[in-house]
Amino acid sequence: MAELKITKSKVAKSQPNLVVLILVVAIISGVLGGVSVSLFSDQIQNVATEMGTKRVTVEEESATIDVVKEVNPSVVSITSETTAIDFWGRAQKSESSGTGFIVTADGLIATNKHVASENVSYKVYTNDGKEYEATLKATDPYFDIAFLKIEAAELRALELGDSGNLSVGQKVIAIGNALGQFQNTVTTGVVSAVGRSIEAGDSYGQTETLENMIQTDAAINSGNSGGPLVNIDGQVIGMNTAVAGNAEGIGFATPVNLIKTALTSVQKSGKIVRPMIGVRYMNITKEIAASNDLASDHGALIYASGNILAIVPGSPADKAGLAENDIILKVGDYEIKEGQSLVSVLSNYAPGDKVEVKYLRDGEEKTVTVTLSESK
Numbered sequence: 001m002a003e004l005k006i007t008k009s010k011v012a013k014s015q016p017n018l019v020v021l022i023l024v025v026a027i028i029s030g031v032l033g034g035v036s037v038s039l040f041s042d043q044i045q046n047v048a049t050e051m052g053t054k055r056v057t058v059e060e061e062s063a064t065i066d067v068v069k070e071v072n073p074s075v076v077s078i079t080s081e082t083t084a085i086d087f088w089g090r091a092q093k094s095e096s097s098g099t100g101f102i103v104t105a106d107g108l109i110a111t112n113k114h115v116a117s118e119n120v121s122y123k124v125y126t127n128d129g130k131e132y133e134a135t136l137k138a139t140d141p142y143f144d145i146a147f148l149k150i151e152a153a154e155l156r157a158l159e160l161g162d163s164g165n166l167s168v169g170q171k172v173i174a175i176g177n178a179l180g181q182f183q184n185t186v187t188t189g190v191v192s193a194v195g196r197s198i199e200a201g202d203s204y205g206q207t208e209t210l211e212n213m214i215q216t217d218a219a220i221n222s223g224n225s226g227g228p229l230v231n232i233d234g235q236v237i238g239m240n241t242a243v244a245g246n247a248e249g250i251g252f253a254t255p256v257n258l259i260k261t262a263l264t265s266v267q268k269s270g271k272i273v274r275p276m277i278g279v280r281y282m283n284i285t286k287e288i289a290a291s292n293d294l295a296s297d298h299g300a301l302i303y304a305s306g307n308i309l310a311i312v313p314g315s316p317a318d319k320a321g322l323a324e325n326d327i328i329l330k331v332g333d334y335e336i337k338e339g340q341s342l343v344s345v346l347s348n349y350a351p352g353d354k355v356e357v358k359y360l361r362d363g364e365e366k367t368v369t370v371t372l373s374e375s376k
Contacts, residue, residue, distance in 0.1 A: 067173055067234045068186050074102040074158045075184050075227060077125040077177040078115060078134070078148065097180030099227035100124070100148060101236065102157050103263055107132075107150040110259055111226030112241055113139045116146040124150050127184050138262075140272045141375055142343055144210060144241055144254060145262050147272075158228060160263075161235030163214065163255035166191050174218040174240055174251070176227030189218030189249070195340055198242060198252055211344040213252040214238045220251030229253040258347055265350070274343075275351045275372035277331075278315020279322060280308055283341050295363045298335075300328040300342040320370045322359065329365070330358040346372070 078098045098115030102108070109124065116122070122134035132150035139146045170191050178185035193215040216229060220243045229238035238253030262272045281300040282288070289297040302317075302324055304310040310324035311317050322328075328336060332355040334345040349355060351374040358367050 063232055064171075064173060064188060067230060067232060068175070070234045071158060071173075071175060071228065071230055072127050072184055072186075074156050075127060075175045076100050076102065076109060077183045078109075078111060078226065079123050079125070079180075080116070080120045081123075082120050097177055097223050098225045099176035099223065099240070101226075101228045101239075102155050103147075103160070103259075104157050104267075105153065105155050107152040107155060108137065108263075108266070109134070109148045109150065110239065110263070111146050111148060112239065112254075113144045113146040115226045116148060122148060124148065125183065138266045138270070138272045140258075140262050140274070142274050143258050143262070143347070145239070145259055145272070147263070147266055158230075159235045160256050160260050161231060161233070161237045163194075163237050163257045166194050166214065166237060168193060171232050172216055172218055172237065173230050173232075174216070174220055174224065174227060174253075175230070176220070176224030176240055178221040178223050180223040182223075185221075185224075187219040189216050191215070192217050192250070195338070196252060197338070197341070210241065210252070210254070211341050212255055212258075213241070214255055216251050216253060217249040218251065219249070220253075261347060261350070273351060274375045275346050275349050275353065276315065276375040277342070277346060277357075277370060277372060278312035278317040279328075279342075280304065280310050281328070281342055283336075283338075284327065285338065294327065295360050296327050296329065298329070298337045299360070300336050302326045302328065316370045316373050320357065320368045322357070322368070322370075323361070325361075327360040328357060329360060331355050331370075351375075 078100050079095060081093055081095050098111060100109040100111035103110045116136050116139065124132045124134045132152060134148040134150045137147040137149045168191050172189055172191055174187045175184055177183050191214060196213040196215045197209065197211045198213055199209055214229065218229065220240045224240045227240045228236045229240055231237050236256050238256055239259060240251065241254045242252045244250035265271065265273045279302045281302050284294060284296060284299050284301050286297045294301065302310050302322060304324055311322060328342060330336065331345045332349065334348060336342055336345055349372055351372055353372050354369055355372065356367055357370045358365065
């Protein structure tokens with residue numbers, strides 16, 4: 001009995017300790033369990049994040065591959081051959097190369113004007129190895145755009161998108177005949193900026209101002225000129241045109257909206273017709289405005305220079321009453337600002353269109369309706 005009592009006594013005394021031990025173990029287990037669950041949860045989250053990143057990457061790569069497969073058959077390589085007589089009377093042939101893309105099923109091809117010129121023979125090579133003789137159909141009087149024509153049918157024309165709603169950072173794909181040797185080379189990047197104004201020069205030392213350009217970090221090399229810059233939906237949003245020679249990852253493309261208006265003109269009249277307002281002007285910058293005490297830090301200042309009149313007699317501007325020293329601020333829905341000059345804004349319209357022109361005269365804002373005419 002004594003042993004029984006002791007046993008009972010020991011049990012009775014040991015129960016609270018056991019309870020405490022169980023509670024402590026439970027608490028420790030709970031903490032460790034929480035830590036384990038937390039660590040496990042973090043691991044799951046990390047794995048899920050990693051899987052999500054891989055999934056996004058795979059989806060993006062898959063989309064790029066699909067776009068390239070869709071676009072490639074419509075991208076062509078262009079070679080031109082020029083014959084010149086040298087000092088000794090010998091015929092010297094020179095070749096150059098570029099890129100273009102099919103815009104109509106019957107063989108109209110868009111490219112850069114600096115790729116095409118008069119009195120030159122052209123050959124076009126499609127991605128499937130076919131060779132065509134090509135003729136120059138039209139060149140743009142203001143922008144670096146040209147169209148070649150090959151005799152073919154049922155070609156796959158690329159879809160022309162909208163360069164008016166581009167977002168900086170959106171993914172783009174450039175395809176072209178890199179260095180004139182590597183046909184249909186594919187590079188990827190993003191839209192780095194829009195509305196750029198650049199001075200572009202060729203190997204002959206000739207330069208021209210290109211406005212409202214799309215800047216991209218997709219690699220553009222010599223020979224890429226005239227190739228398409230497409231979005232992730234396979235729509236053309238620009239034409240690869242120029243590259244900054246003293247930098248890496250800075251290339252420029254002509255907005256597709258300019259190409260679309262030119263194409264419409266070619267299909268309608270057989271040539272590229274741009275509208276004219278009939279003024280000589282200077283793009284105003286903040287520096288020009290400050291140094292000349294102008295009433296606006298943007299717009300197009302109408303001015304004369306030497307024997308060149310500010311207003312072309314009989315032109316739309318003359319008929320509308322515009323005068324020297326007026327500052328044109330807006331044409332229709334388009335404001336004239338940095339990277340978007342008067343000629344760039346006018347390219348959104350056609351000869352015969354009636355547009356409202358907002359301008360400043362002696363500091364007072366005025367509006368007049370102008371009927372645009374055809375550029376000469």
